[in-house]
Amino acid sequence: MLRTYLDFIRAVAVDRLGRAGVILVTTSFITFVVMQAAILLGIVGNAYVGLIVYLLFPLLFVLGLALIPIAWMRRRRATGLTTRELLERRFGPDGVEADIAGSKVFRTVAVFTLANVLILGIASLMMLHFMDTAEFCGTACHSVMSPEWSTYQASPHARVACVECHVGEGVGALVNSKLNGAWQMVSAAFDLYERPIPTPVHQLRPARETCERCHWPEKFYGSRLISRVAFADDEASTPSYTTLNLKIDPGAAGAAGVHWHVDAGNQVRYASVRDERREMLWVEARQPDGSVRRWVNTRLTPDAGSGETGQRVMDCVDCHNRATHIYQRPDDAVDALIRLGAIDRSLPFIRREAVKALRGDYPSRDAAEAGIRAGLGAFYRRAYPDHLATWLDRIDAAADELVEVWARNVHPGMRVGWGAYPSFLGHRESPGCFRCHTRDLRDAEGGWISDDCTLCHSILAYGEAAPFAYLDPAVEGARNRPMHEYLRDEFLRSVEN
Ligand code: HEC
Ligand code: HEC
Numbered sequence: 001m002l003r004t005y006l007d008f009i010r011a012v013a014v015d016r017l018g019r020a021g022v023i024l025v026t027t028s029f030i031t032f033v034v035m036q037a038a039i040l041l042g043i044v045g046n047a048y049v050g051l052i053v054y055l056l057f058p059l060l061f062v063l064g065l066a067l068i069p070i071a072w073m074r075r076r077r078a079t080g081l082t083t084r085e086l087l088e089r090r091f092g093p094d095g096v097e098a099d100i101a102g103s104k105v106f107r108t109v110a111v112f113t114l115a116n117v118l119i120l121g122i123a124s125l126m127m128l129h130f131m132d133t134a135e136f137c138g139t140a141c142h143s144v145m146s147p148e149w150s151t152y153q154a155s156p157h158a159r160v161a162c163v164e165c166h167v168g169e170g171v172g173a174l175v176n177s178k179l180n181g182a183w184q185m186v187s188a189a190f191d192l193y194e195r196p197i198p199t200p201v202h203q204l205r206p207a208r209e210t211c212e213r214c215h216w217p218e219k220f221y222g223s224r225l226i227s228r229v230a231f232a233d234d235e236a237s238t239p240s241y242t243t244l245n246l247k248i249d250p251g252a253a254g255a256a257g258v259h260w261h262v263d264a265g266n267q268v269r270y271a272s273v274r275d276e277r278r279e280m281l282w283v284e285a286r287q288p289d290g291s292v293r294r295w296v297n298t299r300l301t302p303d304a305g306s307g308e309t310g311q312r313v314m315d316c317v318d319c320h321n322r323a324t325h326i327y328q329r330p331d332d333a334v335d336a337l338i339r340l341g342a343i344d345r346s347l348p349f350i351r352r353e354a355v356k357a358l359r360g361d362y363p364s365r366d367a368a369e370a371g372i373r374a375g376l377g378a379f380y381r382r383a384y385p386d387h388l389a390t391w392l393d394r395i396d397a398a399a400d401e402l403v404e405v406w407a408r409n410v411h412p413g414m415r416v417g418w419g420a421y422p423s424f425l426g427h428r429e430s431p432g433c434f435r436c437h438t439r440d441l442r443d444a445e446g447g448w449i450s451d452d453c454t455l456c457h458s459i460l461a462y463g464e465a466a467p468f469a470y471l472d473p474a475v476e477g478a479r480n481r482p483m484h485e486y487l488r489d490e491f492l493r494s495v496e497n
């Protein structure tokens, strides 16, 4: 077997070019197998290794294979022989069989071709599989996807592969995404892509196919209590508490809430200026009884009105546009760090100074690290020189946390600064819900989509000095107790009974 193989390759490698082809095929195959074993054993494994193993080696393999017949062709032209004569002369003729299908050369070439097709088939399947991993999507183009990759890893969907949301099912979607991906590789290689990557993503897989595999509207019911704490810019970074009761029900039972838009039977359509989903041209609501209401933007100039390029049926990502790539605002990020205790609130003015340090204009992570440290240090050295020595550890710890926040949210290479990708959920980072729930949009009778403050939530507490407290008549002396105590007592009572 090995002898035949060696004889064979000696025969097919008709000249220097052919030999180069054979060497390329053999070495890339062996390296591929060795690297694959290393990946399976967990010795190596990242997007670059994958890129080399699954793209470069198969490519070299194919290139090597292509060189061999090219060498035959050159040789044929030089000698005037046919391919069969050429090969038989080198490989040893059969002599007997007259038809080509029976000849030894033909059979051997056929066997090897089959083996090569098999190898390439397996390699491309492995490549497709590898290209579906989040590591590949997130890191293969390195800096291009770094904003999406870093926000993804910190999101509730960090275990959901990119392709589960970004690529549809079926052969069409697969081909489409690979063509698209090939173009993306070219644009990444030649620096042709836009910075920041534009949003909305128009070819995102329909949310109703993706999100609803794991979340579906019937599962949202009742309301959701959200309590937030924010810290002031004063010396004590004084906390203030806001509690909302968000109505998240789809509304089947008449208690309509936020998920009404995606409840079976309801359909909201809209068209937006330049299809950017920021400023609505008109909005339409169809309900199960077949009635349709339409609101038209009365504030747009006729000029902007011509920006209609298509209409869209509202789905999950019209509100949850930041379901995975969640960017924070500097003040929210600092509030979260103080709340978690990662930044020590006993440092005077720490909230104000931390936000200020984060907002600095830094060209790189190293610059941010230096700038944030210097900024905080300079403030405390100037304002509290006597305490600096004892506070140094806490200031350093705060700076470490801030650098992480900065690096997750700001990507100068991609021109992603604070606020580049605002969330549509709510109405704080962007008009969000108020894109439609606004008096700028009017129906024929002059009515608008409600913007009543109690339509979507009841505001139980707003900027209060103490956390929202329940009035619980069942427990004696339980007036105005903090929520966690109330919940704990509720739990204990339920266990006792
Ligand atoms: C749970 C679903 C989900 C997962 C998982 C996911 N994405 Fe996204 N992605 C979205 C949504 C939703 C948008 C915003 C769509 C919009 O507004 O049109 C988006 C937008 C993007 C954008 C455009 C820039 C932006 O932020 O709007 C890029 C690039 C992107 N995703 C890449 C990735 C990569 C790379 C991964 C894996 C590391 C990934 N996505 C994983 C849902 C997802
Ligand atoms: C493969 C399953 C899967 C898919 C697909 C998926 N999610 Fe999720 N989602 C999860 C899991 C798991 C969590 C985390 C749940 C938790 O932490 O309680 C989550 C969390 C969330 C949350 C946060 C809930 C909370 O408690 O704050 C939202 C909002 C969300 N997903 C929306 C979406 C949207 C929008 C899409 C489609 C673009 C989507 N998801 C696609 C599995 C998925």
Ligand code: HEC
Residues within 6 Å of the ligand: 207, 208, 211, 212, 215, 216, 217, 220, 224, 226, 246, 248, 258, 259, 261, 262, 314, 315, 316, 317, 318, 319, 320, 425, 426
């Ligand atoms: C009209 C805007 C809107 C649409 C459309 C929408 N959501 Fe939501 N969703 C919200 C809001 C607002 C919340 C509450 C957010 C919070 O907790 O801060 C929410 C909460 C959620 C949660 C957390 C629920 C819980 O029990 O706490 C999940 C999961 C979710 N949505 C998934 C989806 C999916 C999947 C779709 C599409 C079928 C969808 N949403 C469509 C606005 C929307």
Ligand code: HEC
Residues within 6 Å of the ligand: 247, 251, 256, 257, 258, 260, 261, 268, 269, 270, 283, 284, 285, 293, 314, 318, 319, 424, 425, 426, 432, 433, 434, 435, 436, 437, 448, 449, 450, 455, 456
């Ligand atoms: C694309 C436009 C659009 C966006 C964006 C939008 N809505 Fe709506 N919403 C509508 C329309 C249209 C109605 C139906 C109004 C009517 O029939 O009077 C509606 C109705 C509602 C209702 C009442 C449902 C009922 O029938 O009682 C709630 C609650 C609601 N929206 C919450 C939200 C929240 C919260 C957001 C942001 C997270 C949001 N909406 C974003 C278009 C939108």
Ligand code: HEC
Residues within 6 Å of the ligand: 226, 228, 242, 244, 246, 425, 426, 427, 428, 433, 434, 437, 450, 451, 452, 453, 454, 455, 456, 457, 459, 462
């Ligand atoms: C169309 C639905 C809708 C309407 C109308 C609406 N809100 Fe909201 N609001 C939301 C949603 C959704 C959130 C929660 C978003 C989130 O999870 O951050 C929110 C959050 C808030 C918050 C908390 C912000 C924070 O600091 O975290 C306040 C305060 C608030 N709304 C006040 C108001 C007031 C005042 C009005 C009346 C002018 C109003 N809202 C009208 C949907 C609405």
